[in-house]
Each structure stands twice: as structure tokens, then as C-alpha cells.
Amino acid sequence: MNTKNLDTFITVTKYNSINAAADALFISSPALQQQINRLEADVGFKLFERSASGIRLTAAGQTFLDGIIRLRSDVESLLTRCRETASLSSCLRVGAILGLQPDLFPRVSGPFFQKYPEIVQKPVMESEDQLFIDLDRGALDVIEYFDCPRAHASGRNFEPLFWEGRDVLMSPGHPLASRKKLTLEDLSGQHIIVYRFDRLPGLREYVEQNYPDIEISEDPRVMDSYTLIRSFEDGHIGLVPPHVGSQFLPLRTVPLEMDMKWPVGFVYREPRSAVLNQFIEVSKEVFSQIIK
Structure with a gap:
């Protein structure tokens, strides 16, 4: 089914006139009529009833129009979500406890930017409880933390980088x-x-x-x-x-x-995104050099 014919169909329903719709689309009336005929052949039923006073939708045509409008709205919503996902895929959101100086992210941020300059890094400082709320709902990708039961609860995972006293x-x-x-x-x-x-x-x-x-x-x-x-x-x-x-x-x-001594590293949730995998790999490289 040609989407151009669907656009033509929707325009005709706005004007209830082949000639007016043709003028709005800057095409001839016979060319527009051909598009409607092809669409009716594709769907297998009449979309319009024609009379001396003009045209109007058939019952099947009205049902088809309602469905097309809903479908287009769903597609737009889907595209919006996909664009947001695509935007987030090039962004890394790293959380640290509010009031405490981050230790891991500042050491990794520079080397990570040098290797992946196209990825935006967003540090987030919040209370400990809020960090885990945001991680669990997907508003954060990773939290700078230490290994403890909370780091493994509710489907969380912990990636150790080094041990400290x-x-x-x-x-x-x-x-x-x-x-x-x-x-x-x-x-x-x-x-x-x-x-x-x-x-x-x-x-x-x-x-x-x-x-x-x-x-x-x-x-x-x-x-x-x-x-x-x-x-x-x-x-x-x-x-x-x-x-x-x-x-x-x-x-x-x-x-x-x-x-x-206690392991220090990052808490995250599965599945790990490609960006998070890259960040953790760079973190391991950085801290392997520091520990040496």
C-alpha cells in the first residue's frame, strides 16, 4: 500500500471534494482520482460514495480513516520514543552521592572523552536513596559506590575497580x-x-x-x-x-x-548498553594503571 495514496485519501476527507483536494495538493483532479482508485483496489472496498452533491465516506471508509489516524498517532509516538532512545544511547549518566566528592568518575572522565568524544557525559549528584531510585527506573546508567548488599539488590550488579581501606x-x-x-x-x-x-x-x-x-x-x-x-x-x-x-x-x-578492605566500583542494571560497556572497559584500563 502506497503511503502517498493514504496522504491523498486523508486530504480528500478534509475537503469532501476531489477538485478542492487536488488544488490543495497541486495535482490534477484526474491524477488524484487515480490515486484514490488505486487505494480502493489495495484495500478491497469503496472508500467514498459519489453523488451529484459531491462525495462522502462510506461506512468502511470512515472506519478506515479512523484507523489510519490512530495508526499515524501511534507511529509518531513510537518515533518520538525511538529518537529519545537514540539520544540517550550517546549519553552516559553517572551518579554520585550528594555531598561527597566523586572519586571514580573524575579519573575516568578524561580518558573516556579522549576515546569516545561523541558520547556526552552527565554527572549527577543526588542523595544515596534518590540515586538508587533513579538507577532502578532508568534515569541513571551507573552509580559510583562500594560493594555491599544494596549494590546487588533488585537486579543490580556491581563492577569492582579497586579495593580501599x-x-x-x-x-x-x-x-x-x-x-x-x-x-x-x-x-x-x-x-x-x-x-x-x-x-x-x-x-x-x-x-x-x-x-x-x-x-x-x-x-x-x-x-x-x-x-x-x-x-x-x-x-x-x-x-x-x-x-x-x-x-x-x-x-x-x-x-x-x-x-x-572493600571493593569500590560502579553499580548498574542489566542489560548494559554499548555506551556503558565502553565506559566500564575504559574504567578498568584507568584503574589497572593506577593500581600498578
Whole structure:
């Protein structure tokens, strides 16, 4: 079925006149009539009834017109969705926790752009909960995160890039703040806070089992940097990823030497897009060089 004949048919229904429709389409009336005749031959039924007063749609012709209009609307909607998908296929949306300095994406962004300059990179900073909501509904492609049960829940997958320990975060006046490094033995008698953004699997159990003199608890609050800094006035200490300590000045960070380390990488959902595959491959290349 020729789509040009369908266009002609719709135009004729607007004018209810072969001559008026022919004028609107800048063709002769006999040429337009031939297109209608061919369309009627294709569909196998009459589309118009002709009389001395003009033409009008047959019952079958009206049903056909209604269906064509719905079909065209569906096709336009489909094309819109396809164009949006095509646009997203050249865009990578990377999420990181709001209030924490991203660690992975800044290191990968430059090398990835050099290799794939046509792909737009969109960093997104949101709360931890909102990041996972957006990932699950397809508004994000990947989240910078650490390996924990949440990274594997609800069909999510985790791609590790490297393993890291933790730094001890404390006020500059704390007795341990002048040390160049610390061990868990050094923290005997201290109160350690683990923050909501950094609930490391196995850490609390490990400390409670092996270092019973250390009090360790979790703070479930979502705090901005100012509130977190003020919370150290009571003398407690915190554990944070090494790269975020500079965000909490004037607090002091000291590297913690311990046996436990945790994988850091990206959380995503299957199926992985071609763009996400490219991004993860570049990330692996970048961090393999850093680790060496």
C-alpha cells in the first residue's frame, strides 16, 4: 500500500471534494482520482460514495480513516520514543552521592572523552536513596559506590575497580590527630561513628569481635558537611573513604592500617548498553594503571 495514496485519501476527507483536494495538493483532479482508485483496489472496498452533491465516506471508509489516524498517532509516538532512545544511547549518566566528592568518575572522565568524544557525559549528584531510585527506573546508567548488599539488590550488579581501606576522621584537637598513621589497636577506648553513606559490610562485626574496647555505632542521619563537622565536638571519631577527608576541613584525617578492605566500583542494571560497556572497559584500563 502506497503511503502517498493514504496522504491523498486523508486530504480528500478534509475537503469532501476531489477538485478542492487536488488544488490543495497541486495535482490534477484526474491524477488524484487515480490515486484514490488505486487505494480502493489495495484495500478491497469503496472508500467514498459519489453523488451529484459531491462525495462522502462510506461506512468502511470512515472506519478506515479512523484507523489510519490512530495508526499515524501511534507511529509518531513510537518515533518520538525511538529518537529519545537514540539520544540517550550517546549519553552516559553517572551518579554520585550528594555531598561527597566523586572519586571514580573524575579519573575516568578524561580518558573516556579522549576515546569516545561523541558520547556526552552527565554527572549527577543526588542523595544515596534518590540515586538508587533513579538507577532502578532508568534515569541513571551507573552509580559510583562500594560493594555491599544494596549494590546487588533488585537486579543490580556491581563492577569492582579497586579495593580501599578507610581513614580516621577526627577534630584537630583530638589526642590522635597528630599521628601519621593509626591501627585499630590505637583506637582502643574510642567511640567510632560509621556514617550512613559508608555502611561497610562486616566492619562493625569485625571490630566488635576483635577489638571489644572500641565502641562502634552507626549514624543514620543524612548530614551536610557543616553538620557533620560540628558533630565531632564531642570527641568521637569517624571512618571515611580516603578521598573524602579533604571535604571536612578543618577536621583531620589519618590513614588507618587494617586487614579489611572493600571493593569500590560502579553499580548498574542489566542489560548494559554499548555506551556503558565502553565506559566500564575504559574504567578498568584507568584503574589497572593506577593500581600498578
